[in-house]
Amino acid sequence: MELNWKVNTLLGTIAFLLTYFFSITNNIWQTSILRAIFGFLFFFLIGYILRFILSQMNVKKLENNSNLIHEQFTEDVLEQAQEELLGELNNEDILFQQIPLHSLHKGEDRSS
Template identity: 40%
Template sequence: MAASWRVNVFLGLSAFLFTYLFSNVNNTWQMSLFRAGIGFLIFFILGFVIRFVIHQLVSRKNVQLVDKQSSEEKAIQKQAKNIHNDKALNDDVSFQSLPLNALHDGDINTISDIFSDPAEARNVHNQEG
């Protein structure tokens, strides 16, 4: 914000110049100078006010944009994590190691000991017999 006062001085000087030139046609030079000074002060102060309001609006939009981007990134990361976990679960579920003697003997107790879910043990028993 080092150049903020320079912009306001430029606005004030341009208001001073235009006010003096247009007021000098119909008024004395003292009255024109007085009105030009008032114009300078008004535009100088309004420059700060308008720049402050614009800065507040832009910073609020930037915060909302950053929040939106971070929430989108979190959602993408969560989806990627869920996909990775689903893949890992599918890989784990699709492969069950069984001892060969349990397969060949068809012993239900051995198969039910291997599977934690009784429904899985029944499915294996139904496939065998």
């Protein structure tokens, strides 16, 4: 948190100096100082607002990345499990015997 106010103070100081030096050529020194103070306050506050907006965008980006990583991990795990299951099924000798349908009913006549 210490870095936040230092960066904002630096940004405000730069705005103060630039505003003062550009304003002093056309105004008296009191007006130039007043405008420079307003410039400092404006840029100091804008620094916090921009930092907040960027942090919110970063949080959303991290959430999206987290969801994407979770989905990719889930897909990978499912694919791996499916491959293992298919491998086990292929390795086993599964006997399948075709049985005619009429032999299942033992030749019964099902006409109603």
